[in-house]
Amino acid sequence: MRDTGPSDDMVRHVAPDGTAVGDVDVGLDEGDLRELLRLMVRARRLDRECMALQRQGELTVYPPFEGQEAAQVGSAFALGPSDFVFPSFRELAAAIARGVDVVEYLQYHRGTWHGGAYDPIAARFAPICVPVATQIVHAVGWALGAKLDGIGACALAYFGDGATSEGDFHEAANMAAVFRVPVVLFCQNNGWAISVPLSEQTAVPIARRAGGYGFPGVRVDGNDVLAVYAVTRAAVERARAGEGPTLIEAITYRIGPHTTADDATRYRAPEEVERWRRLDPIERYRRFLLGAGIVGEEFVAACEAEAEAWVAEVRTAVTALGPPPEDEMVAFAFAEPPTTLTREWRERTDA
Amino acid sequence: MPEFTMAAALNAALADALEEDPRTLVFGEDVGELGGVFRVTDGLQRRFGRERVFNTPIAEAGIAGLCVGLALTGWRPIAEIQFDGFSYPALDQVISHLAKYRMRTRGRVSMPVVIRIPSFGGIRGKEHHGESPETYFVHTAGLKVVVPSSPLDAYTLLRKAITDPDPVVFLEPKSRYWAKEEGELTSDGLPIGRARVLRNGDACALVAYGAMVARCLEAAEKLAPEGVECRVIDLRSLVPLDVEALADAARETGRVAVVHEAPQTLGMAAEIAARVMEVAFDHLEAPVARVTGLDVPYPPASLEHRFLPSVERIAAAVRRVVDY
Numbered sequence A: 001m002r003d004t005g006p007s008d009d010m011v012r013h014v015a016p017d018g019t020a021v022g023d024v025d026v027g028l029d030e031g032d033l034r035e036l037l038r039l040m041v042r043a044r045r046l047d048r049e050c051m052a053l054q055r056q057g058e059l060t061v062y063p064p065f066e067g068q069e070a071a072q073v074g075s076a077f078a079l080g081p082s083d084f085v086f087p088s089f090r091e092l093a094a095a096i097a098r099g100v101d102v103v104e105y106l107q108y109h110r111g112t113w114h115g116g117a118y119d120p121i122a123a124r125f126a127p128i129c130v131p132v133a134t135q136i137v138h139a140v141g142w143a144l145g146a147k148l149d150g151i152g153a154c155a156l157a158y159f160g161d162g163a164t165s166e167g168d169f170h171e172a173a174n175m176a177a178v179f180r181v182p183v184v185l186f187c188q189n190n191g192w193a194i195s196v197p198l199s200e201q202t203a204v205p206i207a208r209r210a211g212g213y214g215f216p217g218v219r220v221d222g223n224d225v226l227a228v229y230a231v232t233r234a235a236v237e238r239a240r241a242g243e244g245p246t247l248i249e250a251i252t253y254r255i256g257p258h259t260t261a262d263d264a265t266r267y268r269a270p271e272e273v274e275r276w277r278r279l280d281p282i283e284r285y286r287r288f289l290l291g292a293g294i295v296g297e298e299f300v301a302a303c304e305a306e307a308e309a310w311v312a313e314v315r316t317a318v319t320a321l322g323p324p325p326e327d328e329m330v331a332f333a334f335a336e337p338p339t340t341l342t343r344e345w346r347e348r349t350d351a
Numbered sequence B: 001m002p003e004f005t006m007a008a009a010l011n012a013a014l015a016d017a018l019e020e021d022p023r024t025l026v027f028g029e030d031v032g033e034l035g036g037v038f039r040v041t042d043g044l045q046r047r048f049g050r051e052r053v054f055n056t057p058i059a060e061a062g063i064a065g066l067c068v069g070l071a072l073t074g075w076r077p078i079a080e081i082q083f084d085g086f087s088y089p090a091l092d093q094v095i096s097h098l099a100k101y102r103m104r105t106r107g108r109v110s111m112p113v114v115i116r117i118p119s120f121g122g123i124r125g126k127e128h129h130g131e132s133p134e135t136y137f138v139h140t141a142g143l144k145v146v147v148p149s150s151p152l153d154a155y156t157l158l159r160k161a162i163t164d165p166d167p168v169v170f171l172e173p174k175s176r177y178w179a180k181e182e183g184e185l186t187s188d189g190l191p192i193g194r195a196r197v198l199r200n201g202d203a204c205a206l207v208a209y210g211a212m213v214a215r216c217l218e219a220a221e222k223l224a225p226e227g228v229e230c231r232v233i234d235l236r237s238l239v240p241l242d243v244e245a246l247a248d249a250a251r252e253t254g255r256v257a258v259v260h261e262a263p264q265t266l267g268m269a270a271e272i273a274a275r276v277m278e279v280a281f282d283h284l285e286a287p288v289a290r291v292t293g294l295d296v297p298y299p300p301a302s303l304e305h306r307f308l309p310s311v312e313r314i315a316a317a318v319r320r321v322v323d324y
């Protein structure tokens, strides 16, 4: 089993008990600091609702992210409005932080539209991406385009620890370095790739790989939202300044199963999950904010109440989603459907 | 009589092969402790050890390339690719090397490799979990491609695939993993390259493979009271193709309908229609009918039923062919 204990070489601003570690000024005002909590509370509440909705037959297979809220919210919060996110399939919290319409996002899990029904260009958030690591190369391509256009924006690709084993990760990292493009490679190392522990996936710490490509690699406590924000912010600024890519390895943990179709008790010990529950990112940040006097208990309660009401609305909207018009699968496959296809479709609908 | 699901029958085939041949290896993503996402390798690592049954990193090109190297050292790799949609990164190794090695080495080097891929749709799966990749493999000369439709035959086909001297792509219809069948498992059954007739009839031949075989049997059942008796042919082996069985069916019924989940264009039905025309043109009473998926990317779960051939669509095609 991998060593899941705290590591000294990770960037950390807030200790697991909520106390500050050194200078906690990451350049955010109190409104932003409160917003981070609000977003994480919303995200967790919706994640749990999605688990419930799946069990009730309202969603198809769902991949929960509980435990990874700080890694996703902290990093997404460091992006500007013209930056672009390339998610994998577990980044609903990042989508929330980016302001993606979650009902449109959840069309994916509802089984009504692949990739999500939101407009990726308007949302600055690419379609949900299941083939592991493939989206990392898209981020590099986007960053190359942005560099050629001189728009001063950067791309951020999310991927897991398991994704670093794919050829696409290597090709993306190498091209990012060679073309020196504005991209942040953000790895959520949650210790597991379905049933495969990190130790069976890679022989060196993921952040260290960056050196081999010729750009910095940073390890950060992925359950410390301020530290995640700070390292991502620095990587984004570096990218925008034309200094090239950064690899961020956020050490975190997937508290739930890989997906609702997975039984995690088959491959990991309950003690390990318990140990990580005690490192909960939201509880840590709540304590920090309370301790620093930035919020009071009533703010936390208000956040929870607001999340509850919001999730109730999302639930109503998602469960009301019916199947899309059947001819959309023909309408959207090509700009101009080939006549062979329109004929096939006509024969089918006439029958 | 013992009863098996297809997952259990495949598991038994792997266990028996590992037991009988110490040069066999089983590997892939999550095949160890977890037993694979469909539990087809359940318990194998515990029984045969971590050297012979092991997890790989998430690297499909790597998995296929590993097979080539292992075969060169005389091992018999049985690799699992987790889902159809994730076999594509492996295509370079499969097409450029696995399929060509024997010819390039003037017959000196065999590639006795099996690549198992849970395939096809019908499980309300996520994107990339319902693909029908068979044409990519069938079109790649040098590969054998087989698709079981039932538990007992899955056992036989997998045992034969493992002892075959050439690379075999083994496509498992995931929507049939939990279907049950009673009987004895045997490695002596019908060889790769032979189709089987599951129902007799003289009005029309329904040709299918994988999960569509059960749908064809259902359609045949539905048509029987109308006086339309169908012959149902389970192809089992897409390469080599049992052209004799197709020719017999065409000669004896005069009518053929081919059913598959894959999109229509260049699907197996196109090849079968051409073969039937070549060998039995004079016997055909109607054009060969195709009941297939649409020429669009596999749709989301809520539209899946409009993409896949349904019993009604199969029955309607048969009626059209019969009334031609």
Ligand SMILES: Cc1ncc(C[n+]2csc(CCOP(=O)(O)OP(=O)(O)O)c2C)c(N)n1
Binding pocket: A090, A130, A131, A132, A133, A159, A160, A161, A162, A163, A164, A190, A192, A193, A194, A254, A258, B029, B058, B060, B082, B086, B089
């Ligand atoms: C190319 C490819 N191979 C296999 C899979 C099946 N699969 C889905 S998620 C996953 C594990 C991913 O692990 P990691 O990258 O650590 O991300 P996490 O699930 O932990 O978020 C696998 C193997 C896939 N989606 N894509």
Ligand SMILES: [Mg+2]
Binding pocket: A160, A161, A162, A188, A189, A190, A191, A192, A193, A194
């Ligand atoms: Mg992981």
